Amino acid sequence: MYGGGYVDPKERMNDTVVQDDPEKLAAFEMPTEYKRQLIRMIEQHAHSEIIGALPEGTWITRAPGFRRKMAIMAKVQDEIGHAQLLYSAAETLGKPREAMLNDLISGKSKYSNVFNYPAETWADVTVIGFLIDAAAIVNQIANSKGSYGPYCRALERICYEEAFHLKQGHDAFVALAVGTKVQREMLQAALNRWWKPIMHFFGPSDKISVHTEKLMRWKVKMASNDDMRNQFLSTYVPKIQELDLTLPDPNLRKNEETKEWEFSDPDWDEFFRVINGDGPCNSERLAVRRWAEEKGRWVRQAVNKINDRYVTPHA
Numbered sequence: 001m002y003g004g005g006y007v008d009p010k011e012r013m014n015d016t017v018v019q020d021d022p023e024k025l026a027a028f029e030m031p032t033e034y035k036r037q038l039i040r041m042i043e044q045h046a047h048s049e050i051i052g053a054l055p056e057g058t059w060i061t062r063a064p065g066f067r068r069k070m071a072i073m074a075k076v077q078d079e080i081g082h083a084q085l086l087y088s089a090a091e092t093l094g095k096p097r098e099a100m101l102n103d104l105i106s107g108k109s110k111y112s113n114v115f116n117y118p119a120e121t122w123a124d125v126t127v128i129g130f131l132i133d134a135a136a137i138v139n140q141i142a143n144s145k146g147s148y149g150p151y152c153r154a155l156e157r158i159c160y161e162e163a164f165h166l167k168q169g170h171d172a173f174v175a176l177a178v179g180t181k182v183q184r185e186m187l188q189a190a191l192n193r194w195w196k197p198i199m200h201f202f203g204p205s206d207k208i209s210v211h212t213e214k215l216m217r218w219k220v221k222m223a224s225n226d227d228m229r230n231q232f233l234s235t236y237v238p239k240i241q242e243l244d245l246t247l248p249d250p251n252l253r254k255n256e257e258t259k260e261w262e263f264s265d266p267d268w269d270e271f272f273r274v275i276n277g278d279g280p281c282n283s284e285r286l287a288v289r290r291w292a293e294e295k296g297r298w299v300r301q302a303v304n305k306i307n308d309r310y311v312t313p314h315a
């Protein structure tokens, strides 16, 4: 019907006895280190989405007004959906989802530094919704052009949704920035608290980044940590400054000759402490995930048919 041509089943059987050329087969196999790196990165990204839902999730009941409550609820739901997409992409490389979740709750696997800080006020949630989402988009748009299809397709879809998140974050951010004196002060205080974690978000400087050189050679990462940070600063520092807000770094400025941003040392010691488990909220975040895994076990057992790998469609 679709013009595929008729293939005699007997001919097809003859085709299958042709042996693979071992050299071509070896060239076709995915190198173990490429696979290991992809699993590491995609898994950390998936964990960041579910842990990232926690600081905002706690604000659903306290969001100022029904409209903001609906938006933050939808956003949190989207983040969990992103985790689903990313875990599925990582699973294509052979690591089962259960193993990934176990590595998260045992503390073996990392997730984004930024989600180990508390969201003390509504302004903190607003800074997350605007600037962390913006930072995530810079990273994800670059990496969505990378070499591993399942990850890139997941990122493309995620970027569409993040673009909405960014709009709601920007809207909430501007509302506080042009609001009352108290609202502006609350926003400025949150911005001051979050600036260091945001500078850390793109990873250590290229000089000390362990994986960048290899991942860029393999086109898994499509921009270096410093390039992504620079791109973020170029786009978002002007948007913050045009609202008459300040940033807590007296040395932050764009060098107009090199087009590179200059800034104070972002305190990489704090970054490494936080990503290795010693941030203000690490133990609280993992405790919530452990609780969720434990309390949700009966649901998973009820819906999982042991022998079915995927859900069977009803129609």
Ligand code: FAQ
Residues within 6 Å of the ligand: 040, 041, 044, 045, 046, 048, 049, 052, 053, 079, 110, 111, 112, 113, 114, 128, 132, 133, 136, 139, 143, 200, 201, 202, 203, 204, 208, 209, 210, 211, 212, 215, 221, 225, 275
């Ligand atoms: N946090 O050699 P590099 C989001 C680790 S999604 C924690 O430079 P690489 C959505 C790194 O893993 C946010 N750890 O590493 C949302 C490595 O440790 P390892 C997550 C970090 O991989 C928004 C070590 O430091 N996005 O926010 C961080 O080349 C709002 C050495 O570093 C992704 O995961 C960090 N920030 O570059 C949700 C994107 N940076 O594994 C809710 C995919 C570095 O050797 C609300 N990932 N480390 O023990 C990437 O693009 C890369 O992995 C980088 C790091 C750029 C994050």
